[in-house]
Amino acid sequence: MSKLVLGTVQFGLNYGINNFKGKLNSKEIKQTLDLAYENKILTLDTAEIYGDSHERIGEYHKKNQKKFKIISKYSSLRNDLPKNIIDRVAKNLTILNSRMLYCYMFHNFKDYKHLFELYRGDLLYLKRNGLINKLGVSLHSNEEITEVIKNDEIDLIQLPFNLLDNSNARAGVLKKAKKSGIEIHTRSVFLQGLFFKDPNKLMGNLTILRDDLCKINRLVSSKNISDLALNYACSKDYIDSVLIGVDGVDQLKANIECVQNNACKNIHSKVDEIVVKNRFMLNPSNWKV
Numbered sequence: 397m398s399k400l401v402l403g404t405v406q407f408g409l410n411y412g413i414n415n416f417k418g419k420l421n422s423k424e425i426k427q428t429l430d431l432a433y434e435n436k437i438l439t440l441d442t443a444e445i446y447g448d449s450h451e452r453i454g455e456y457h458k459k460n461q462k463k464f465k466i467i468s469k470y471s472s473l474r475n476d477l478p479k480n481i482i483d484r485v486a487k488n489l490t491i492l493n494s495r496m497l498y499c500y501m502f503h504n505f506k507d508y509k510h511l512f513e514l515y516r517g518d519l520l521y522l523k524r525n526g527l528i529n530k531l532g533v534s535l536h537s538n539e540e541i542t543e544v545i546k547n548d549e550i551d552l553i554q555l556p557f558n559l560l561d562n563s564n565a566r567a568g569v570l571k572k573a574k575k576s577g578i579e580i581h582t583r584s585v586f587l588q589g590l591f592f593k594d595p596n597k598l599m600g601n602l603t604i605l606r607d608d609l610c611k612i613n614r615l616v617s618s619k620n621i622s623d624l625a626l627n628y629a630c631s632k633d634y635i636d637s638v639l640i641g642v643d644g645v646d647q648l649k650a651n652i653e654c655v656q657n658n659a660c661k662n663i664h665s666k667v668d669e670i671v672v673k674n675r676f677m678l679n680p681s682n683w684k685v
Contacts, residue, residue, distance in 0.1 A: 397655060399630045401439045401467070401581060402432050402648070403641035408447025420644060425452055426460075427645040433462045435652050441554075441581075441639050442492075443469035443503055444477060450491045457493035465498040467552075467581075469534060472507050481518040485527055499552050501532035505540040508533045512547075520549070530579065536679060538569045545573045554639070557582035559591065559612050559625050560605070561678045563632065563668045574634045583639040585629050588680050591621050600685035604674050615666050624660040626651060628667050 407425055410418045420428065432438075442449045450468070457463060468488055470481075478484040485500060500519070502508035512519075522528040532552035533544050544550055553573060557566055561584065570580055586592070590602070595609040616624045629638045642648040676682050 397436045397652065399636070399638050400437045400651075400655065401441050401637045401639045402428075402437050403583070403639050404440050404442045404449045404453060405446045406641055406643055407442075407452045408449030419447070420452075422452070422455065424644050426456060428642060428648055429456050429460075429462070429464070431645050431648055431652075433464070437652075439465040439467065439498060439637070441467045441583075443471060444474045444488070445469075445471040445503065450488060454491045454493040463494070466492055466494050467499040467501065467532070468492070468497055469501040469503040470507065470511075471503045472511070481515045482522060485522055489527065496526055497528050499530040499532045500528045501534050501552070501554065503534050505533065505535055505537075505544070508544065516549070532579075532581075534583075538566070541569050541573060545576050545578050548576075550578065552579040552581060554581040554583055556584040556587075556678065557629055557632075557635065557638075558585050558587050559628060559667050560587065560608055560670060560672050561675075562628070562670060564671050565675070567632075567634070570632075570634045579636050580634060581637040581639055582629055582635050584680075585625050585638055585640060586622070587678070591625055592618070598685075600683070601677065602683055602685055604677050605672075608670065608672050611670055612667075615663050616660055620660055622650065623654040623657060624663065624667070626654050627658045627661060628664050630655065631661065631664055 406420055408419065440453060442453060478487060485497065489495065489497065519528065519531055523531065530551035531549060532554065533550060534554045535541050535544060536556065541553060541555060544553060573580055591612065595606045595613065598606055612621065629635060640651055642651065672678060
């Protein structure tokens with residue numbers, strides 16, 4: 397389980413194309429975090445714009461001796477948080493009931509480009525004083541990755557990586573980032589649940605991905621897609637951590653069992669051969685359903 401990071405967007409928001417349960421309640425969050433901790437999944441990924449996920453994590457920390465490492469993300473959309481970045485991080489830590497952030501990230505490349513130099517001095521101050529361990533950026537395109545890894549003050553990047561957004565498109569730039577000493581975290585391992593949809597029932601512009609999803613279905617039965625998707629990402633030695641989001645304790649338990657079983661490891665090379673022509677559709681913000 398050492399590569400898994402637990403995403404917490406569903407602690408604070410209704411999220412995911414395949415999520416029918418909605419936002420988790422306090423009991424479900426406690427059960428999920430207890431199970432994660434017991435299985436050595438000790439890092440949580442959250443963000444300032446994930447609803448009240450900070451508060452929900454802080455509530456758990458306050459009531460339990462188990463403490464998680466926290467990755468959070470700055471967002472320019474949160475006008476209610478302090479503009480001063482030192483005060484902002486201090487407030488986040490108070491809400492999270494944490495002494496430090498494992499990583500504080502810019503939530504997107506645009507914020508990084510516009511604000512890194514403005515906040516650079518304060519961010520480095522927070523690192524020197526042990527309130528932030530690493531500085532990071534959440535990215536999408538290979539072009540963004542290539543630019544960010546030129547900055548030797550960035551320690552960690554997060555990006556999509558999955559059965560369609562795969563090594564065919566990502567391996568080169570990620571190996572370069574790894575060689576530069578960057579810690580690499582990947583997200584969208586299940587492409588927001590799209591892999592669990594019947595390709596023949598897709599609506600809107602998602603039909604553009606029908607043939608690509610059919611290629612995956614030809615490789616593995618529907619019951620083994622979780623196994624393939626999760627272990628495919630975990631198998632790459634240039635990836636340090638794989639972010640997973642869950643809709644509750646049962647789904648987390650199923651994902652843990654997938655990692656333990658790794659029944660589909662013999663077909664990972666077949667995934668490497670899949671090339672998606674319409675790559676803009678791999679960004680869920682472009683979906684219209």
